[in-house]
Structures are given as structure tokens and as C-alpha cells.
Amino acid sequence: MLLVILEHDQGVMAEAAREALTFGRTLAGRMGVPMHAALIGSEEAALVAEAGAHGAGVVHTVVHPVLSDFGPEAWGEVIAVMVPRLAPAAVLAGGSDRGNEVMAQAAARLDAPFVANCLDVDPAGWSITRIQWGGSLLEDVTLSVDVPLLSCGLHAVAAEAAETPTEPAVEEFEADLDAALSRTVVRDRVVLSAGVTLSTAPVVVGGGRGVGSAEGFAPLEDLADLLGGKVGCSRAVTNNGWRPHSDQVGQTGTRIAPEIYIASGISGAIQHWVGAMGSKHILAINLDPEANIVQKADWAVIGDLHEVIPAISEEIRSRR
Amino acid sequence: MRICCCVKRVPAPGARINVTADGQAVDVAHLGFTTSPHEECGVEEAVQLTEAHGGEVTVLTLGPPEAAEQLRYAASVGAHHGVLVPTDGSAWDPQRTARALTSAIETLEEAGGPFDLLIFGNESADSGGFQVGVRVAFALGRPIVGGIKGIEIDGTTVRARRQTDAGFEVYEMFMPAAVGVKEGINLPRYPTMRGRLASKRLEVGELAIEAPQGGQSMRRLHRPADVVSETVILGEGPAAASAVVDVLADLGVL
Ligand SMILES: Cc1cc2nc3c(=O)[nH]c(=O)nc-3n(C[C@H](O)[C@H](O)[C@H](O)COP(=O)(O)OP(=O)(O)OC[C@H]3O[C@@H](n4cnc5c(N)ncnc54)[C@H](O)[C@@H]3O)c2cc1C
Ligand SMILES: Nc1ncnc2c1ncn2[C@@H]1O[C@H](COP(=O)(O)O)[C@@H](O)[C@H]1O
Numbered sequence A: 001m002l003l004v005i006l007e008h009d010q011g012v013m014a015e016a017a018r019e020a021l022t023f024g025r026t027l028a029g030r031m032g033v034p035m036h037a038a039l040i041g042s043e044e045a046a047l048v049a050e051a052g053a054h055g056a057g058v059v060h061t062v063v064h065p066v067l068s069d070f071g072p073e074a075w076g077e078v079i080a081v082m083v084p085r086l087a088p089a090a091v092l093a094g095g096s097d098r099g100n101e102v103m104a105q106a107a108a109r110l111d112a113p114f115v116a117n118c119l120d121v122d123p124a125g126w127s128i129t130r131i132q133w134g135g136s137l138l139e140d141v142t143l144s145v146d147v148p149l150l151s152c153g154l155h156a157v158a159a160e161a162a163e164t165p166t167e168p169a170v171e172e173f174e175a176d177l178d179a180a181l182s183r184t185v186v187r188d189r190v191v192l193s194a195g196v197t198l199s200t201a202p203v204v205v206g207g208g209r210g211v212g213s214a215e216g217f218a219p220l221e222d223l224a225d226l227l228g229g230k231v232g233c234s235r236a237v238t239n240n241g242w243r244p245h246s247d248q249v250g251q252t253g254t255r256i257a258p259e260i261y262i263a264s265g266i267s268g269a270i271q272h273w274v275g276a277m278g279s280k281h282i283l284a285i286n287l288d289p290e291a292n293i294v295q296k297a298d299w300a301v302i303g304d305l306h307e308v309i310p311a312i313s314e315e316i317r318s319r320r
Numbered sequence B: 001m002r003i004c005c006c007v008k009r010v011p012a013p014g015a016r017i018n019v020t021a022d023g024q025a026v027d028v029a030h031l032g033f034t035t036s037p038h039e040e041c042g043v044e045e046a047v048q049l050t051e052a053h054g055g056e057v058t059v060l061t062l063g064p065p066e067a068a069e070q071l072r073y074a075a076s077v078g079a080h081h082g083v084l085v086p087t088d089g090s091a092w093d094p095q096r097t098a099r100a101l102t103s104a105i106e107t108l109e110e111a112g113g114p115f116d117l118l119i120f121g122n123e124s125a126d127s128g129g130f131q132v133g134v135r136v137a138f139a140l141g142r143p144i145v146g147g148i149k150g151i152e153i154d155g156t157t158v159r160a161r162r163q164t165d166a167g168f169e170v171y172e173m174f175m176p177a178a179v180g181v182k183e184g185i186n187l188p189r190y191p192t193m194r195g196r197l198a199s200k201r202l203e204v205g206e207l208a209i210e211a212p213q214g215g216q217s218m219r220r221l222h223r224p225a226d227v228v229s230e231t232v233i234l235g236e237g238p239a240a241a242s243a244v245v246d247v248l249a250d251l252g253v254l
Helices: A015-031 A045-053 A072-086 A097-110 A179-184 A215-226 A235-239 A270-276 A292-296 A305-319 B037-053 B065-076 B094-112 B132-139 B193-201 B237-251
Strands: A002-005 A035-040 A058-062 A090-095 A114-122 A127-132 A137-143 A149-153 A169-172 A188-191 A203-207 A230-233 A260-264 A281-286 A299-302 B002-006 B009-012 B032-035 B056-063 B081-086 B117-121 B144-154 B157-163 B167-174 B177-181 B204-206 B216-222 B232-236
Touching: A002 A015, A002 A072, A002 A097, A015 A035, A015 A090, A015 A097, A015 A114, A015 A149, A035 A045, A035 A072, A045 A058, A058 A072, A072 A090, A072 A097, A072 A179, A072 B144, A090 A097, A090 A114, A097 A114, A097 A149, A097 B132, A097 B144, A114 A137, A127 A149, A179 B167, A203 A215, A215 A230, A215 A305, A260 A305, A260 B237, A270 A292, A281 A292, A281 A305, A281 B237, A299 B237, A305 B237, B002 B037, B002 B094, B002 B132, B009 B065, B032 B037, B032 B065, B037 B056, B037 B117, B037 B144, B037 B177, B056 B065, B056 B094, B065 B081, B065 B193, B065 B204, B081 B094, B094 B132, B117 B132, B117 B144, B132 B144, B132 B177, B144 B167, B157 B177, B232 B237
Parallel strands: A002 A035, A002 A090, A035 A058, A058 A169, A090 A149, A114 A149, A203 A230, A203 A260, A260 A281, A281 A299, A299 B232, B002 B056, B002 B117, B056 B081, B081 B204, B117 B177, B144 B177
Antiparallel strands: A114 A127, A127 A137, A137 B216, A188 B167, B009 B032, B144 B157, B157 B167
8 A cells, every 4th residue: 555644734634735645646546555644643533534635545643742733753763664564555644744744754764765755656667757956957867776765746646535535444553652752742822823824825016136125025914915915025035134044035035925026136057946936926017027937937027127117016006 | 153064966957957868967167056046045044044143054965076166155255164975976865965965064073063954955856856955954963944035043043934825934943053044044145355365265175974875766857848839920129019918818928
């Protein structure tokens, strides 16, 4: 069987887990084996049901005092203990930070390879295509190993329930875990912002080096406010200290997925692009008609953002 | 406090990443090199922690001899020591890299005493395996948490913050410990004049280490399909504002 790790946060299933189940269903089909799921630190009926809705035939639940909350070492140890006992043909997690981290922990414990962020997995000979450079480059690898440990790239597939949902059998998995594993369990949580975030904003107004200064972002803020959106920026901007890193879009920043991304004064370097390409539409504002972002955008305005952006805001106000 | 920060030399591509004809490497003919961004912040964090609590920062890299450049850069922003584990420049798989870095850290600890904190990037910018730090920390018996965007040291306790969608999670580990950090944990400083001198004077230590290959073999690198877009030019300058607002109206975001 293929074992899929169900990422959840205190009993609430992560989108990455649904993606992993969706990816896993196809993979299990290609392998000709059933799909099972592992539910670590929870027995939530709702999670079990959702795993079934996504095609898992059996859910292995593990509860233990050190699994009271998420802990990368404890979760990794559980997977490492499951591999020899449940003898899965492969193990798959979602490609979120948590998913990749627990698989790395399991792999370290098993001294086995772990392939992060797979896009395509051919079980015959384990030829795999995976993501490098946050998606700007792909790598084909092969694996020589008994039980491949994999994660699927985040959003590589859209989560989708199975055509025929199952009511999974629940099997309790007894794990004898060292209490010392609690040393990396979450101690505390701080909730900061509710509401629209950069990753969920319907509109993002982005500014790059072309904005020129921290103060230069005021018109972008104004436009974002008018559209109920958020301001994003390039790494050139954060490196200059004009905006906090939490505004950065890209490989080492946030991945955005707005209805429209208005990218101004941004050249569209590949590392920025991988964070922006999830946008449904892109409008570029740039002095340079040859800029990479202009080439990739749906619409472009060639001109100085310091003039164009205020003019757009003014036009919106005049129409209201 | 003794801190070891592991950094990787990576190319700095622009609009696209090109691959060599044999598909075995990124074509770096026209590219500069840099330190992987999360790790650049790792070095800054290490330097700030030693500025606050005393101690020394050792920066460790496994790569071609040219990776000494990244060690010198780290020295220019305040790192005290730089150590290179030289390779022939070929990409090592994650298990092999982790084994070699583990031996390197063991060797450095035998000579200079244990490191209180090991700092890694959450993932390397190029290969992005999301695992080398975890493997090294596990082999050395140290606790590690990734995704860290804030570190406070209080006596022997490391309090580390990890960003989540809603805010952050807090972890507490006793040193010796390890973390995987993310860009945004700080804003790395630029080298000063004095820093540049320090970087010239840095004696790069070298540790020749062989390590057995792991089970993952790279076959080929290739680019994802290019995005081709028929860009509609809405106009030039502020005169285009009306056309822009028409588009926004059509999309229903007004
Ligand atoms: C490993 C790695 C990871 C990285 N991760 C990220 C990341 O997550 N996010 C990210 O953004 N970058 C990232 N980068 C950096 C990236 O390579 C680029 O350096 C960066 O995105 C450039 O920012 P920019 O487009 O604002 O600046 P530039 O490339 O300098 O472009 C400025 C643009 O503004 C235009 N312009 C100038 N003035 C005006 C004006 N008045 N009006 C209109 N247009 C104007 C210019 O024509 C130009 O196109 C990463 C780099 C590396 C090596
Ligand atoms: N060649 C290397 N030299 C030094 N550190 C490395 C190297 N490769 C990976 N690392 C460290 O391990 C982290 C995770 O790398 P990876 O598993 O490739 O994503 C990086 O952010 C670095 O801190």
C-alpha cells in the first residue's frame, strides 16, 4: 500500500494533506496498490472521514502524550517506526514546510533518501520529476531504495475528492515513543492577523526597485486599499529595507494567487515570477517594454509607475 | 557562544535559468554567484546573536573551491571563521552532503569544542531538498526545527518562532540545538569597509571529506514549459489609466 501522511493542525486538516491524498490516489493507481493514510496525534472522526472521501481505504491513527501538538521530531519518528511495521510500498506527504520537514526527519532516522516536491512519479524504476529553484527548474531523479519517501509539490495538483468515497477502516497504531521527543513540540501559539493576507488577497499591487523608496509605496497602498487588496514587493525592495519581508513575493517570499496582480517597477526575475505565476491575471506597469514581466503579463502599461498608479486611483475614484 | 552556520554557493540567475547541453547543471556561463538567501539571513542571525551574547561564528560550506568567495562574504558581514569542504563542483545528493557536513562539524567540534547552535537555511535555493539540516542535526543528536523567523536566547534555552498562516508557533529547545531559518528573520547588513578588510584577511580552513553517495541520483535538469502570453499593451503613461480601470471592472475587482 501507499501510505499518505495527513498533515493537520490540532485536528484541522491542511490543504496540503488533501493535495497529497489526491496525488497519492493517482500514484497508488499506477503502483497497483491501495492507499492508506496515517493520522498522527489525532483520532478526529472528521479527519478520518475526509481521508476516506479522498480515497484512503485504511487510516492508521497514532495517539501518544508526546503527540499532543505538532512536533517535527516526534512526527518523523512515528513515520520511521511505521515503515518497517506497516511495510508500505512508498510514503507520501504534502509539500508544505511541515510535510517536507517531517519526511526529512523520517528519512534521517531511516537513513533513506527523501525526494521533496515531486511533480511526477513513475513507480517503475522510481523515475521522478521534482521541483528545483522553487519551480523555476525541474530535476529528473531516480531512486534506489526499498521504500521511497516522497512529498508532492505544493499545489502540484488541486485537491479533489475521490469519485467513490470510502468509509475507511481505522487501525490504531501503537508506538512506543521516547518522551524526549517532546523537545521540539510546539510550546505556544500567537495569533496575529485575521482577515486578508498577501497569499489570499484578491488583488495585489506589487512594487519593485522602480518604486525607488519606502515613501514611494504610498500611492501603491492607496490603490491597494481602493481595491480591497494588499501591497506586495520584490526582493530588491526588502533588501533595501523599504518594505518588510512579509510583503515579498517570490521563491523566498510569499506565493500569491490573486484575481489580478498589478506589478509595477518589477522586472520579473524568475525567482519573483515563481511567486507571482499563481495569479489569475497580471498587469505590468514598466518603463521598459522588453521587461520579462511585460512579456509574461496579460496587460501592460508602458510608463512611469509614479504617474500611472495615481492616475489609476484617480480614475477609480471618479467612476464611483 | 559558538555558532556554526551552513551556507551553499548558488548561481544568481535573472529572467530564466538555462541548463547546459548535457542537462547536468545550470549554465553559469554568464551568471554571478551568491549565498542562498535563507542562509544569508542565517549568517546575519548568527552574527547578531554573538554580538548580543558573545562568542564566535563559523561558516561552513561544501562546494567547489570558488565557494570560498561566499565564506569571505560572510566574514565581511561579521563571521569569524570560514571552513570549506571542497568538491569537484558536481552536485552532491542530500544524504552525501549531510554525511560530509556532519563529519566536518564533528571535526570542528573536536578541535574547538561543541557548537551551541547550528544554523541552516530552511531549504537551499537551487536544489531545495528540504533535508540537509535535519539530517545533520539528527546525526549529531541535536533538536532542530525549521521555518524559523525569530530566535531568542535565554541562558541555555533557544526560543524559536515559526511563521504560520495565522501568526506564529513558538518552540523551546535547550542548547546545543539547531534551527532551519527563513529569509525575513532579519535584514542582512551590507559589508562595511572594515568588513571588507576582515574578509581579505580570512584564512579559509579546508577539510577534505569523502562521503558515500545516497540513494537519489540526478539524471537531468530541464526547464518547465515557458509561459507565453499575448500581452495587450493598454497604453503609455497615465493616459492608459482609463483602459486599466476598464480591465479591473471587467474582472469584477473594482
Ligand atoms: C536564490 C534567489 C532567490 C530570490 N528570491 C526572490 C524572491 O522571493 N522575490 C523576488 O522578488 N526576488 C527574488 N530574488 C531576486 C531576483 O533575482 C531579482 O533580483 C529581484 O526580483 C529584482 O527585483 P526588481 O524587479 O524590483 O528589480 P530590477 O530587476 O532592478 O527591476 C526594476 C524594474 O523596474 C523598472 N522601472 C524602473 N523605474 C521605473 C518607473 N519609474 N516606472 C516603471 N518601471 C520602472 C525597470 O524597467 C525594471 O524592469 C532572488 C534571487 C535569488 C538568487
Ligand atoms: N553544499 C552545502 N554546503 C553547506 N550547507 C549546505 C549545503 N547544502 C545544503 N546545506 C544546508 O542545508 C540546508 C538545507 O538544504 P537542502 O536540503 O538542500 O534544501 C541549506 O539551507 C544549507 O543551510
